Amino acid sequence: MRSVILRAALGVALFIPAPASFAQTKTPKSETYKDIIEKAYNLSLQRDRQQALNILSSAIQRESRPQASAELKKAVSDVAHVFFSDKAQQLFETGVSLRRTDLNQALDKVTEASRIEPDNFLIVNELARLMVAKGDCKSAQETVQKPLLLVGFDEELKLSLAQALACQGKWLEYQKLIDPVAVKKSLLQKFWWALEAERFIAAKNLTKAQEALNNLKKADEKYPEYHYWSWRLGALTKKANLEEAQKYVMSCKNISANQYRQYMIDPMLCRHLTEVESELKGSNGASE
Numbered sequence: 001m002r003s004v005i006l007r008a009a010l011g012v013a014l015f016i017p018a019p020a021s022f023a024q025t026k027t028p029k030s031e032t033y034k035d036i037i038e039k040a041y042n043l044s045l046q047r048d049r050q051q052a053l054n055i056l057s058s059a060i061q062r063e064s065r066p067q068a069s070a071e072l073k074k075a076v077s078d079v080a081h082v083f084f085s086d087k088a089q090q091l092f093e094t095g096v097s098l099r100r101t102d103l104n105q106a107l108d109k110v111t112e113a114s115r116i117e118p119d120n121f122l123i124v125n126e127l128a129r130l131m132v133a134k135g136d137c138k139s140a141q142e143t144v145q146k147p148l149l150l151v152g153f154d155e156e157l158k159l160s161l162a163q164a165l166a167c168q169g170k171w172l173e174y175q176k177l178i179d180p181v182a183v184k185k186s187l188l189q190k191f192w193w194a195l196e197a198e199r200f201i202a203a204k205n206l207t208k209a210q211e212a213l214n215n216l217k218k219a220d221e222k223y224p225e226y227h228y229w230s231w232r233l234g235a236l237t238k239k240a241n242l243e244e245a246q247k248y249v250m251s252c253k254n255i256s257a258n259q260y261r262q263y264m265i266d267p268m269l270c271r272h273l274t275e276v277e278s279e280l281k282g283s284n285g286a287s288e
Contacts (some may be wrong), residue, residue: 002160031265031268033068034060037075044079048167049119053080054182080121092123099130106130127262128160129267130224136236155181156265166195174199183215190219191265198227201236209233211273223263224251226274235279244281245276 036059043052056076063069083089095109107130113124124147131140141164148157158177165174174195183192193216200209213233216226227248233240252270255263263269 008177021205033063033072038072040075040079042080042140044082046281048153049079049084049117053119053150060153073153075162076154080119080147080151080154083117083120083122086103088113088120088123091116091184092120093127094259096126096129096264099264100135103130103133107134118146121151125156125160128164129265132167132267134164135167139165140167143241155186155188159191159265162192162195166198169202171199171202188265190216191221194223194225194229194266197233201229206233206237209236222250222251224255224261224270225263225266226266227251228276231276245280248276249280 012171033274036055040052040056041120043049053055053076056072059073060069063072070120083092091109092111095106095113098106098109107127110123110127110130112125114120117123123276124143128140128143131143139159142161144157144164148161149158158181161175162177165171167178178195180190181192183189183196186192193212196212197209197216200206202214210233213226213230216229220226227244231241231244231248233272234244252273255270261267
């Protein structure tokens, strides 16, 4: 649906008469940020996404006015996330629908979509997440690094890179990435807090890990990975937190399709089931 709306928005730009300066080869004397946005939309209609993103990113770097910067960034989002090809969109959507049940097929479909539209950010992010889920974390890192060089402010790309770095245990690089992010104000904060909990558990910093989990609970207590990392923290402190383990198993087994889509920005969503169930069985056996 989002792609249809974006195509419609870009389509409107096609029927807006271009200023005379656009029809000439001479550089306009005073090109406004709105002119740049219109030019980017026109380039996008010609399927030249890369050039559209180039001129928008350059304009953002020069822009100091908050309103203008916000509009330019919105245009980047529009251009970066629209599908130009019905086939690419169908492959992408099929891959997304398969992620929960058939990771290999999902990766095949999204990889094929990326060959058609390699610079579509929806495809880039999903491809990176599937790679992380498969354990190919270095490839996931490489997949998102290139677009981030062009659009360094895109938080979802940053999150995808952070997930790839966490997957490799590259916590120093991860910390440099997350430090400028205003996590508490982010719409993606639940996913950042899950990564923070993982980072501090890996470092055996119990205080910081608990703080991250408190923030994660406040952001979304129903997020299954909250229960997983709470259980992991309990295991680290040698407190058998079986209740959290059971909650994780039940929340993952009973998760609806809508809930799964809500949380699937996390590539490891409900992928620790085997580990947790094994521990629960071991605990039950020991208690007998």
